[in-house]
Amino acid sequence: MSGDSIYAMRVNGVIDSAHDPLPHGHLCWAYQDRSEFRARAQEYVASGVATGLWVEYVGSGSAEQLRTELAGFSRIRGIIGGGGIGVTTVDDFYEFSGHGNAVDPLSTVAMRVAGTQQVLAAGYPGLRVVVDVTALVRTPEQRAAFARWEYLIDRTISNLPVTALCAYDVSELGSAAVAELACLHPVINAGSSSFRLYTDQGADLVLAGEIDFSCTDLFDTTLGRTIPLAPGPDLVIDGRGLEFIDHRGLLAVERHAREHNRNLVLRSTSPTVARLADLLSLETLGVEVVEQ
Amino acid sequence: MSASQVASSAGFFHEAGFYDSDDSLLAVVVPFIEAGLTAGEPVMVALGDRNIDLVRAALPDTAGVAFLPHNQAYLRPASTIKTFLELFRTHVEAIPGRLRLVGEVRDPTAQDQAWGPWSRYEAAVNAIYRDFPVSAMCAYNTQTNDDDALAEVERTHPYIATTGGGHLIGDRYEDPVAFLSSRPPPVPDPLEHGPPVLELLDPSPAAARQAVTDAAVRHTSLEHLRVGELVCGLSEVVTNAHLHGRPPVRVRGWAAADRLIVTIHDTGTGPANPFAGLVPAGSRHQDGGLGLWITHQMCSQVTHARSSDGFAIRLIAAAPQETESGWSPCSALSTEPTSTGG
Numbered sequence: 001m002s003g004d005s006i007y008a009m010r011v012n013g014v015i016d017s018a019h020d021p022l023p024h025g026h027l028c029w030a031y032q033d034r035s036e037f038r039a040r041a042q043e044y045v046a047s048g049v050a051t052g053l054w055v056e057y058v059g060s061g062s063a064e065q066l067r068t069e070l071a072g073f074s075r076i077r078g079i080i081g082g083g084g085i086g087v088t089t090v091d092d093f094y095e096f097s098g099h100g101n102a103v104d105p106l107s108t109v110a111m112r113v114a115g116t117q118q119v120l121a122a123g124y125p126g127l128r129v130v131v132d133v134t135a136l137v138r139t140p141e142q143r144a145a146f147a148r149w150e151y152l153i154d155r156t157i158s159n160l161p162v163t164a165l166c167a168y169d170v171s172e173l174g175s176a177a178v179a180e181l182a183c184l185h186p187v188i189n190a191g192s193s194s195f196r197l198y199t200d201q202g203a204d205l206v207l208a209g210e211i212d213f214s215c216t217d218l219f220d221t222t223l224g225r226t227i228p229l230a231p232g233p234d235l236v237i238d239g240r241g242l243e244f245i246d247h248r249g250l251l252a253v254e255r256h257a258r259e260h261n262r263n264l265v266l267r268s269t270s271p272t273v274a275r276l277a278d279l280l281s282l283e284t285l286g287v288e289v290v291e292q
Numbered sequence: 293m294s295a296s297q298v299a300s301s302a303g304f305f306h307e308a309g310f311y312d313s314d315d316s317l318l319a320v321v322v323p324f325i326e327a328g329l330t331a332g333e334p335v336m337v338a339l340g341d342r343n344i345d346l347v348r349a350a351l352p353d354t355a356g357v358a359f360l361p362h363n364q365a366y367l368r369p370a371s372t373i374k375t376f377l378e379l380f381r382t383h384v385e386a387i388p389g390r391l392r393l394v395g396e397v398r399d400p401t402a403q404d405q406a407w408g409p410w411s412r413y414e415a416a417v418n419a420i421y422r423d424f425p426v427s428a429m430c431a432y433n434t435q436t437n438d439d440d441a442l443a444e445v446e447r448t449h450p451y452i453a454t455t456g457g458g459h460l461i462g463d464r465y466e467d468p469v470a471f472l473s474s475r476p477p478p479v480p481d482p483l484e485h486g487p488p489v490l491e492l493l494d495p496s497p498a499a500a501r502q503a504v505t506d507a508a509v510r511h512t513s514l515e516h517l518r519v520g521e522l523v524c525g526l527s528e529v530v531t532n533a534h535l536h537g538r539p540p541v542r543v544r545g546w547a548a549a550d551r552l553i554v555t556i557h558d559t560g561t562g563p564a565n566p567f568a569g570l571v572p573a574g575s576r577h578q579d580g581g582l583g584l585w586i587t588h589q590m591c592s593q594v595t596h597a598r599s600s601d602g603f604a605i606r607l608i609a610a611a612p613q614e615t616e617s618g619w620s621p622c623s624a625l626s627t628e629p630t631s632t633g634g
Contacts, residue, residue: 194498210498210501212497212527213531213535214496214497214498244523246524246527246531247528247582270520271516271517271520272521272523272524272590275517275521275590276524276586276590279586279589279590280582
């Protein structure tokens with residue numbers, strides 16, 4: 001990372017192997033079976049406790065079921081580190097809008113920020129959340145709401161000492177549904193989304209990965225869920241981790257910028273992207289070539 | 293469109309100016325320029341560099357004449373069409389009357405441009421520029437262009453210039469669509485006779501991009517931008533092959549230090565439009581219209597080939613190459629033409 005960076009970039013990237021240690025950040029873990037989730041969950045809980053964090057274990061069972069699951073995590077028995085663990089059901093951890101069991105993004109953010117302040121006030125250096133959100137993203141309406149929540153909370157926790165592991169059951173939801181949410185995390189496991197859209201200090205939006213025809217629709221949908229929530233009217237997109245974007249992707253960004261009265265600048269390390277933008281004669285989107 | 297139909301239109305006038313010496317170049321070009329100046333038309337000259345100097349020295353007065361750098365005007369066919377269409381549209385909006393253009397698609401002192409793509413250009417512009425009030429002379433050096441190329445020049449130009457400012461009807465002129473469908477397949481690059489450095493069957497665009505980028509890094513010393521441009525075009529072509537072609541889609545690549553060649557083949561018939569890629573198809577808001585045009589804008593050389601077993605597009609990235617820097621000749625239109633008439 002260059003010493004000329006304006007800010008220290010958040011942890012971001014793609015986890016390739018089931019055995020890579022999980023970084024401390026905002027993670028999405030798409031799992032095929034429950035034992036895979038249990039392995040990663042206990043690892044993340046254990047490392048949180050070992051570093052003195054308060055860890056909140058969240059799921060869709062009852063509180064007692066969640067406590068039983070925790071008790072089965074052999075890796076956390078006898079951990080010395082000064083941290084603590086609590087359990088919360090998803091019903092208590094999120095605020096919901098009136099119908100359809102869809103999360104209410106704004107009021108949930110407020111509730112979670114308050115919860116984080118309580119943890120810090122109790123003397124812990126930070127909060128870690130491990131949550132299986134499968135039950136909250138089963139329908140398209142739930143996913144649309146949860147996507148907005150993921151974007152908003154990502155922006156919030158980028159400024160707070162909060163790390164999180166959001167887990168999704170791919171065998172139950174399907175990979176397309178999971179991709180709708182995976183793409184909104186700075187850290188994901190390999191294969192769950194070809195691109196990531198998240199937030200960081202110094203840029204209102206960060207884009208990473210590859211955007212081509214295979215994800216044109218998902219990218220368009222995701223822009224529709226996030227651009228209206230981003231500050232305006234001028235928006236900077238940090239695209240230094242964007243390895244490829246095609247003309248459909250650039251036109252989609254421009255279209256959403258125009259629809260929501262934003263002027264966007266995409267910072268990219270690729271002169272090819274600048275050349276492509278030039279060819280397309282984009283109006284509400286400009287491209288700046290920057291060093292890594 | 294026959295030559296006689298072209299003669300009676302008020303649109304694009306397209307003639308070939310053959311020359312075999314400095315004197316014979318000036319004998320066709322200078323009267324053509326002077327006729328334009330007399331009529332009060334803006335005149336643009338985009339000859340090869342040495343020829344521009346000859347013409348500039350031979351004109352008594354160069355006011356009203358704009359000289360365009362050859363390497364920017366004729367970077368590659370699709371870029372040239374984009375540039376000239378913008379020029380023509382700007383002209384039509386700004387001033388009444390015609391625009392006069394002297395061009396030379398291949399600089400005789402720098403014979404590194406393949407003829408095939410320019411042959412397609414010369415045929416296509418008869419249709420693409422048809423409705424614009426532009427008179428264009430295309431200069432061709434009969435010493436440096438081979439006989440096959442010169443024969444195709446006659447088949448793609450409705451008129452042939454004579455010395456002293458006149459012209460003959462080109463009786464070998466062919467309708468562009470007929471000409472394009474009768475052309476032989478592109479000449480293979482010598483590298484294509486050897487074993488490919490990569491071969492993929494039904495790759496995703498992402499897999500194709502990765503393989504081609506790896507090959508470029510491993511086998512060539514092409515700069516980052518050249519490789520990126522080819523990969524951009526490759527991604528579009530592979531996407532199109534999956535969307536509009538017939539499987540299987542086969543991607544092959546060859547490499548040398550100074551160039552990278554990629555072919556994308558499918559078993560379908562390719563685009564129906566004979567000018568596909570030279571102009572954008574459909575509007576920017578309609579899916580699929582821009583990919584092939586972007587490919588033609590980005591890559592050093594793009595050729596289409598239809599055969600009995602399908603359709604292939606060949607992309608070449610080569611060095612050295614002039615980089616487009618957003619150059620446009622439209623600012624040259626602000627030069628006040630000498631108005632001795634019109």
